[in-house]
Amino acid sequence: MKYVDEFRDGERAAILEREIRALAPRLPRPPGRALQIMEVCGGHTHAIFRYGIEAMLPPELELVHGPGCPVCVLPMGRIDDCVAIAERPEVIFTTFGDAMRVPGSRKSLLQAKGDGADVRMVYSPLDALALARANPEREIVFFALGFETTTPSTALTVLQAEADGIANFSLFCNHITIVPTLRAILEGGDVNIDGFIGPGHVSMVIGTTPYDFIASAYRKPVVVAGFEPLDVLHSIYLLLRQLVEGRCEVENQYARVVPNAGNRTAMAAVERVFETREFFEWRGLGSIDGSGLRMRDAYAAFDAERKFAVPGLRVVDPAACQCGEVLTGAIKPWQCGIFGTACTPEAPLGALMVSSEGACAAYYRYGGVPAAAGARG
Amino acid sequence: MNGVAVHEASRRLGTIHVPSVTLAHGGGGKAMRDLIDDVFVRAFANDHLDVGSDQARFDLAALAQYGERLAFTTDSYVVDPIVFPGGDIGMLAVCGTVNDLAVGGATPLFLTCSVIIEEGLRVDTLRTIATSMAVAALRAGVCIVTGDTKVVERGACDKLFINTAGIGVIPAGIALDIGTVRPGDVLIVNGYLGDHGATILAARGDLAIDAPIESDCAPLGDLIAALLRAAPRTRFIRDATRGGVASVLNEIAVASGIAIEIDESETPLRAPVKGFCEILGLDPLYLANEGKIVAAVPPDQADAALDALRAHPLGYDACAIGRAWAGEAGRVTMRTTFGGTRIVDMLVGEQLPRIC
Numbered sequence: 001m002k003y004v005d006e007f008r009d010g011e012r013a014a015i016l017e018r019e020i021r022a023l024a025p026r027l028p029r030p031p032g033r034a035l036q037i038m039e040v041c042g043g044h045t046h047a048i049f050r051y052g053i054e055a056m057l058p059p060e061l062e063l064v065h066g067p068g069c070p071v072c073v074l075p076m077g078r079i080d081d082c083v084a085i086a087e088r089p090e091v092i093f094t095t096f097g098d099a100m101r102v103p104g105s106r107k108s109l110l111q112a113k114g115d116g117a118d119v120r121m122v123y124s125p126l127d128a129l130a131l132a133r134a135n136p137e138r139e140i141v142f143f144a145l146g147f148e149t150t151t152p153s154t155a156l157t158v159l160q161a162e163a164d165g166i167a168n169f170s171l172f173c174n175h176i177t178i179v180p181t182l183r184a185i186l187e188g189g190d191v192n193i194d195g196f197i198g199p200g201h202v203s204m205v206i207g208t209t210p211y212d213f214i215a216s217a218y219r220k221p222v223v224v225a226g227f228e229p230l231d232v233l234h235s236i237y238l239l240l241r242q243l244v245e246g247r248c249e250v251e252n253q254y255a256r257v258v259p260n261a262g263n264r265t266a267m268a269a270v271e272r273v274f275e276t277r278e279f280f281e282w283r284g285l286g287s288i289d290g291s292g293l294r295m296r297d298a299y300a301a302f303d304a305e306r307k308f309a310v311p312g313l314r315v316v317d318p319a320a321c322q323c324g325e326v327l328t329g330a331i332k333p334w335q336c337g338i339f340g341t342a343c344t345p346e347a348p349l350g351a352l353m354v355s356s357e358g359a360c361a362a363y364y365r366y367g368g369v370p371a372a373a374g375a376r377g
Numbered sequence: 378m379n380g381v382a383v384h385e386a387s388r389r390l391g392t393i394h395v396p397s398v399t400l401a402h403g404g405g406g407k408a409m410r411d412l413i414d415d416v417f418v419r420a421f422a423n424d425h426l427d428v429g430s431d432q433a434r435f436d437l438a439a440l441a442q443y444g445e446r447l448a449f450t451t452d453s454y455v456v457d458p459i460v461f462p463g464g465d466i467g468m469l470a471v472c473g474t475v476n477d478l479a480v481g482g483a484t485p486l487f488l489t490c491s492v493i494i495e496e497g498l499r500v501d502t503l504r505t506i507a508t509s510m511a512v513a514a515l516r517a518g519v520c521i522v523t524g525d526t527k528v529v530e531r532g533a534c535d536k537l538f539i540n541t542a543g544i545g546v547i548p549a550g551i552a553l554d555i556g557t558v559r560p561g562d563v564l565i566v567n568g569y570l571g572d573h574g575a576t577i578l579a580a581r582g583d584l585a586i587d588a589p590i591e592s593d594c595a596p597l598g599d600l601i602a603a604l605l606r607a608a609p610r611t612r613f614i615r616d617a618t619r620g621g622v623a624s625v626l627n628e629i630a631v632a633s634g635i636a637i638e639i640d641e642s643e644t645p646l647r648a649p650v651k652g653f654c655e656i657l658g659l660d661p662l663y664l665a666n667e668g669k670i671v672a673a674v675p676p677d678q679a680d681a682a683l684d685a686l687r688a689h690p691l692g693y694d695a696c697a698i699g700r701a702w703a704g705e706a707g708r709v710t711m712r713t714t715f716g717g718t719r720i721v722d723m724l725v726g727e728q729l730p731r732i733c
Contacts, residue, residue: 001648001651001652001655004651004652004655005714008713008714008715009714009715010714010715010716013715013716014716017716049719050713050719051713051715051717051719052713052715052716052717052718052719053715053717055717055718056716056717123584123657229713229715229717230715364722365720365722
């Protein structure tokens with residue numbers, strides 16, 4: 001298939017694999033540990049597992065699967081709020097498919113649907129708006145989640161609803177931003193990330209300049225990467241080149257999609273509808289300052305949090321979960337005490353087992369490395 | 378159909394004069410008789426159906442000429458939408474049950490047809506579906522011999538549910554068994570994968586994706602008979618319906634205590650299905666098929682099996698997608714075109730499109 005097969009070409013992959021292995025002996029050797037590269041985005045994690053990329057890398061190098069899976073980092077309390085809204089008789093609750101199975105403290109949206117709540121899977125916030133038009137007697141709530149990748153489409157949908165005078169549509173806003181979270185990870189205690197594979201589609205919106213501080217203040221290289229397997233492999237190569245040459249720069253491997261300045265129109269729409277929350281709770285990582293968005297007062301009429309009294313209770317992550325340590329690279333998924341036993345994709349306890357982009361689910365499903373396979377045994 | 382409505386051949390068939398089905402058509406009276414006559418009996422007409430009794434009856438000696446064991450199966454069909462590119466729920470209800478018989482090596486012979494109709498369904502829609510059941514039965518060489526009709530209130534079912542049960546006869550000497558696949562055996566599919574699943578997802582209309590895809594729904598009895606003639610030591614065959622080829626391979630690997638490795642570059646996918654899956658973040662290996670089998674064949678008969686399949690119109694694009702080997706029992710892996718290897722696991726629930 002055109003524009004897909006070119007980026008999955010085995011021969012080109014073999015060339016990159018050789019180049020990466022050739023760089024390996026010249027890489028800096030941090031004492032007592034492997035060199036760690038974090039891929040921030042869940043989409044990259046997915047590609048790494050789906051195409052078996054870890055097995056192509058030299059043993060000196062370790063990939064850390066970062067916090068960029070918006071479904072995984074949703075805290076239980078927010079899912080409880082979703083369920084509470086969805087269970088109101090007047091509400092049609094709309095959501096992206098992969099949020100359906102995320103466990104709340106009582107139940108998931110899938111279970112709520114089974115129990116009679118009107119929960120519908122949509123593929124775009126505009127589908128939810130169309131439902132609002134078609135069902136004027138019902139309240140349509142869209143479960144808005146995701147990083148900067150999805151925020152502009154939500155913002156534009158709200159602006160469309162405002163322009164069309166649609167009063168029975170609102171958002172349950174859980175949009176989050178990646179930069180404060182990267183900062184929190186870099187400032188965290190025993191974190192040893194040596195370089196970052198930067199988000200691709202987030203950067204399509206915000207550009208590459210927001211990552212400059214990682215290179216300048218923290219002296220870590222960043223390569224913004226596409227999501228095809230060759231993109232990922234190429235980005236790893238570019239990162240290793242920087243490490244070998246002692247450079248710390250923000251490079252753009254995904255220039256075919258990501259303009260360095262981002263998309264100003266999209267950012268303006270986001271700016272108009274949303275503002276930064278003081279803090280937002282992340283599953284596995286805890287509360288992070290300035291990492292979430294809420295609706296501005298001017299759009300209060302479209303804010304489900306204000307329209308419906310949501311419980312808004314904080315639910316602590318299960319004590320046995322070590323998601324936070326996995327997310328920051330302190331341990332590997334299979335080193336978690338409950339990986340594959342109390343926590344499986346069928347009955348996920350921890351956030352990272354929930355979505356196919358979660359590192360634990362990916363290890364469990366694709367068993368990318370022998371160690372993980374052994375742990376599953 | 379349904380006891381009261383199995384008909385004497387000579388009786389004049391009733392006619393329905395209203396445009397849509399009402400609860401009166403499920404009441405057991407004349408309205409129901411007219412509906413059954415006009416829609417089903419007219420479409421299905423055959424010697425076994427037109428007997429005035431509560432059940433279809435068969436001569437055992439006549440059955441025995443087909444083989445020595447009876448195969449009996451049932452399946453319910455609730456597909457939404459009920460009409461889709463390449464078929465409809467009626468065609469599916471015949472092909473699905475016929476294929477469940479055929480994959481066991483049976484010659485499919487007789488089907489039942491029970492329908493649960495939501496009030497308000499248009500009679501001409503029902504007629505179209507009954508006609509396509511009749512056409513599919515003719516293609517499959519089976520007779521629909523008895524059935525039942527229920528009408529339920531709006532909301533109690535979704536337009537139309539169909540259950541079909543089927544009887545077939547297994548010829549002597551055929552013993553297909555999921556637990557008999559050995560290292561070295563070749564895994565074969567009879568053509569492009571995922572067409573049905575992608576078609577249904579696209580036809581639901583909420584994706585706004587207009588893809589030139591059609592369901593592969595087809596009766597496979599004839600194809601499977603040809604395969605078994607050419608490769609009589611075939612170990613096992615299963616139709617790759619819900620859960621797709623990935624689920625069948627996992628079931629085989631577990632039951633036979635072997636590992637299976639498939640090769641992505643040998644996995645036949647149509648470009649539109651591939652593109653559809655790319656956009657939605659779905660894995661085509663898990664998409665449903667309604668006209669595809671996975672067959673496990675010993676290596677020395679693999680070429681004969683492929684030749685026989687490719688000589689048949691429903692197996693023209695047959696491929697050997699992988700092999701069983703003596704690895705970790707129950708594990709299915711895929712060599713990616715990229716040069717890596719990944720695990721092809723059982724799916725937990727339904728595949729859900731990814732957010733980004």
